[in-house]
Amino acid sequence: MNITGKPKLFIPGPTHVDEEILNAFTEYPVGHRTASFSELYDNLVSGIQKVLFTDNTIYLCTCTATGLWEAAVRNTVRKRCANFVCGAFSSRWHDSTVMCGLPADAIHVELGEAIKPELVDNTLATGKYDVMTYVHNETSTGVMNPLGEIAEIMKKYPDVMFLVDMVSSMSSVKIEVDELGIDVALASVQKGWALPPGFSICSVSNKTLDISAKCDNKGLYFDFLVLDKYAKRSQTPSTPSIPHMYGLKRQLERIFAEGLKNRFQRHSDLADLVRAWALDRMGLFPELGYESATLTCVENTKGIDITDFQDRLLHKGYMISGGYGPLKGKTFRISHMGDIMLTDIEELLSVMDETLNEMN
């Protein structure tokens, strides 16, 4: 059980939050049109740029990533959008695009499969699309899509905007945004960043801003040009979640104290550990070679009662996730992103073993 009397979160969002971060949320607010605010703003932006290896503009947004999905397509789609879909979240980005009234197609692969370069190449070669959306890490299936390989293909299509959801990989996995040529990279903070939910981050290329100027009916809240006008003054267009900004400041300090290289390595080590456990006890759901580095989707090859398993773990103070949507009963998911440490996972795996034994 977590020190707060609540179960410790090993679910893919909201994730476990360290006490230091929660304490940062108690800082008294400052006016959002003051120099102290802009100092905080600049501090966050430069930290995030380092984490994303980018010189692109960073926007700090008071919404969840669901809002940023909408922002990304509203500011770019003029012809037609190709939404690549490999699970529930990438599918929802497509729904969101359609609900904005934008022309879009969902390009599907089977659940558990990754979206590979050939599919992207064949789709974009039709010339039908001016925008594509790609979910780096699909938390519903535990698949991490091959972003680097896709970025190579995207170089063939300089006129197609490259929008990437890194909701559950940003800051946990090395992603060199500029090197990869990503136009919009977006994430909420309650996943890899390990903050409480309620805030999101995106990096936006200059090319995106040029195109945004040609898009209509974007509204005000998610218009990148409005965000940009204020970003130039180190401000946000409306009063943002200042508590989240204090939390993010503390988290960036912690990230740089650990060191980016060590942080990425820790996530890789955690994934190795959980995958080894899963392969030994049951199986892995994702296609071989595309298993996520930040959460593991275990295939229920033993046919255990997953709800019972989850309930027993909950009683012991640990919350994991069941299968998402059609995968309910067939899989369960363990998140190992953000502030989950090696000892946390070792403890969880040992309690999981103990619990499986009880259930036998």
Added chain:
Amino acid sequence: MNITGKPKLFIPGPTHVDEEILNAFTEYPVGHRTASFSELYDNLVSGIQKVLFTDNTIYLCTCTATGLWEAAVRNTVRKRCANFVCGAFSSRWHDSTVMCGLPADAIHVELGEAIKPELVDNTLATGKYDVMTYVHNETSTGVMNPLGEIAEIMKKYPDVMFLVDMVSSMSSVKIEVDELGIDVALASVQKGWALPPGFSICSVSNKTLDISAKCDNKGLYFDFLVLDKYAKRSQTPSTPSIPHMYGLKRQLERIFAEGLKNRFQRHSDLADLVRAWALDRMGLFPELGYESATLTCVENTKGIDITDFQDRLLHKGYMISGGYGPLKGKTFRISHMGDIMLTDIEELLSVMDETLNEMN
């Protein structure tokens, strides 16, 4: 100076936040698809319904009220929207409506004037509009518009949707949403609710939901039907700002402990005190009889250097606001909403007197 070493906020958002509220933000998150979450959700909704005297559905939104402006018009406007404008914020709601690609007219009054029943009646009598937007309390000019009188007029126009921004009056002033027939009532939490910024609340009538079903291109994030689907399960469509929900829970407990009647009376008393000070030392900017109950816009009749005045107060630990936009240099503003108590205002007014003397 505030106990945190930061100036105490007497600005109209973000407002002063009590330590008890800040401490509530440190509570460890829960999964947003759990029973504990839904219990928290229901607790907030029933509390907000009491504060707003409504049985309408309440949505808890992870955005600022700027986002809810957009939500309100995207879910209602099919013919044409009348945006009544009496200052910077009501003007921005018009901008937001236009930027959504919706047909809209701004119906202006002079800065400092209120939007009165005759203007609304004459405008709607044209039959051009199916939606009207009304800002109850315009923080840029310190005008509180006569919501009750407008509600009477609106009874003549049952087919015109009545959208009300109560950003800086909700919970501080008695507003009987059902009695007044308000279709959408919206507010951020960093004003009257006295939470840190980053979250917002709206109440939505069944009529609004019926009309929303006929509106296109609403997107997903601000679609009331999507919010409604999840609200029926006591959930939000995406992961909300759980820290703000913890803060709001604590604040509702505090509000009911004070008593709604006492709370409304306190705001009225605070306003009387600040207005009396302003009239004695300088003047009041708003039209007589329409002065806001939650912030006072002082007219700089003595021609003092307002920036110098604000800086001196800041050094002593108190932050007030200057004039907004074209009113810069001509007015300054003192917020007395939310958790500002009588002793806080007495202290501020005394320091303001002392500071004005120093400047002579």
